[in-house]
Amino acid sequence: MTNIPALxxxxxxxxxxxxxxxxxVATTAEQRPGVLAVAWLCVALGVDLVLFGFFPGEPISGTAFGFRVGGAAALFLLVWQGCLRVHKQALAMERPAELLRQSRSEATRLRAQLADASVxxxxxxxTTTRIHRYPVAGRPDRHLGVITGDLKNVDFVDVWVNSENTDMxxxxxxxxxxxxxxRYEGARHDASGRVVEDCVADALARRVAGRTPVTPGTAISTGPGKLAERNKVRRIVHVxxxxxxxxxxxxxARALTRCVTNALREAEHPESPGAGTPGGAAASxxxxxxxxxxxxxxxxDTARALLTTAYEYLASDRPVSLRAVYVLAYTDAELSACRRVLGTLSGSRGARR
Known part of the structure; x- marks a missing residue:
C-alpha cells in the first residue's frame, strides 16, 4: 500500500x-562543501522515501563507503554516495572553464590599468647631456652610443643627421x-636673435632645386652654417x-634601413660636391x-632598425672612416628603448660619461 506521508x-x-x-551551482562565490553535503543528503533521503513509499516490501542491499549494508540504509547510502561522486566529477569538469573565465577577467582588468598608466x-x-657607449664586437676602435639631452649642447660630433620629408x-x-x-641654430642672427640669413635651409634648397620630391631614403649633404662655429659640426646630412x-x-618611410645606410655613406664621402662642406671624411x-x-x-621599433643597421655597418670588414655612431634620446623612454637594443647587439651594459 502506498505510504502517503512518506511521499x-x-x-x-x-x-x-x-x-x-x-x-x-549558480552562485559566483566559492561553493561550500558542507552545504552541498546537506543538499545531497536531502536528495538521497527523498529518493529513499519515494521508493519505499511505493515499494515498501522490496529488499535492497549494496556496498557504500566500504561497508555492506541492506534495506533502507543501503538505498540511502548508495544514492547519497552516487550523488556526491557525480557532483565532484561535474565540479572537476567545470573548474578549467571557471579558471579561464577568471583569467580573462583579470586580463581585462590589467589591460585597463596599463591603458590608464600609459595615459x-x-x-x-x-635635460642633462650624457653619453652611453657600447662596443662593436671585433672592432675595438668603433662604437655605438646614445646621447641624452638637447642636441644644441652637442659639440663633439662631426655630422648631424636631419630627419627630413621627401620634399626636403x-x-x-x-x-x-x-x-x-x-635650421635655427645654423642660421646667422642679428644682435636681437632674429634670423638674417637662413644658411642651412637655403643651402638645402639649392641642392634640391627642381628635383623634389625625392625618393624615400635619399641623403643629401649641406654645410652646417653657423653650427660649424657653435658646435664644431662639419656637415649636415638631410635624409x-x-x-x-x-x-x-x-x-x-618604410625604407628606414636604407635611410640609415645612405646617411652613413654620405657622411663618409670625403667631400660632397656643392655642399660647401670641408674636405675629409667624418669620424662621428x-x-x-x-x-x-x-x-x-x-x-x-625605430631604435631597433636604426641601431641594428648602424651596428652592422660598423662591424663590416670593409674600411670605414666612421668610428662612432650616436643616437639622440630626448626622453627617458627613448633612452630606455635605445639601451635595450644596444645591450642586445653588443652584449654589454655600456659605459656612461
Whole structure:
C-alpha cells in the first residue's frame, strides 16, 4: 500500500535538496562543501522515501563507503554516495572553464590599468647631456652610443643627421623638431636673435632645386652654417625619412634601413660636391630617431632598425672612416628603448660619461 506521508516527506526533501544544489551551482562565490553535503543528503533521503513509499516490501542491499549494508540504509547510502561522486566529477569538469573565465577577467582588468598608466605616465624630458657607449664586437676602435639631452649642447660630433620629408622642406624655426633646431641654430642672427640669413635651409634648397620630391631614403649633404662655429659640426646630412600626405600629416618611410645606410655613406664621402662642406671624411655621426617625432613612429621599433643597421655597418670588414655612431634620446623612454637594443647587439651594459 502506498505510504502517503512518506511521499509527502520525500517531495519536501527532494525540493529542498535540489533547490540548495541549484543555488550553490549558480552562485559566483566559492561553493561550500558542507552545504552541498546537506543538499545531497536531502536528495538521497527523498529518493529513499519515494521508493519505499511505493515499494515498501522490496529488499535492497549494496556496498557504500566500504561497508555492506541492506534495506533502507543501503538505498540511502548508495544514492547519497552516487550523488556526491557525480557532483565532484561535474565540479572537476567545470573548474578549467571557471579558471579561464577568471583569467580573462583579470586580463581585462590589467589591460585597463596599463591603458590608464600609459595615459598618466608621459615620457620625461632628459635635460642633462650624457653619453652611453657600447662596443662593436671585433672592432675595438668603433662604437655605438646614445646621447641624452638637447642636441644644441652637442659639440663633439662631426655630422648631424636631419630627419627630413621627401620634399626636403625644413621645419620652421621654432617648431619642436630636429629640423627646426638645425635650421635655427645654423642660421646667422642679428644682435636681437632674429634670423638674417637662413644658411642651412637655403643651402638645402639649392641642392634640391627642381628635383623634389625625392625618393624615400635619399641623403643629401649641406654645410652646417653657423653650427660649424657653435658646435664644431662639419656637415649636415638631410635624409628623406618621412613622407607627407595631404590631410594626414607625416608618416615614417618604410625604407628606414636604407635611410640609415645612405646617411652613413654620405657622411663618409670625403667631400660632397656643392655642399660647401670641408674636405675629409667624418669620424662621428649622430642620428635622431628618424620618424619617431612628428611622424609618430614607434620609438622602440625605430631604435631597433636604426641601431641594428648602424651596428652592422660598423662591424663590416670593409674600411670605414666612421668610428662612432650616436643616437639622440630626448626622453627617458627613448633612452630606455635605445639601451635595450644596444645591450642586445653588443652584449654589454655600456659605459656612461
Amino acid at each position: 509527502c516527506a520525500a517531495a519536501f526533501l527532494l525540493t529542498t535538496g535540489i533547490s540548495m544544489v541549484l543555488r550553490q 598618466l605616465r608621459q615620457p620625461e624630458r632628459l 622642406q625644413m621645419s620652421r624655426f621654432h617648431e619642436r623638431s630636429v629640423s627646426g633646431l638645425i 628623406a625619412s618621412v613622407i607627407g600626405e595631404p590631410g594626414n600629416g607625416y608618416r615614417q 655621426i649622430v642620428f635622431p630617431l628618424l620618424g619617431a617625432g612628428e611622424a609618430g613612429a614607434d620609438p622602440v
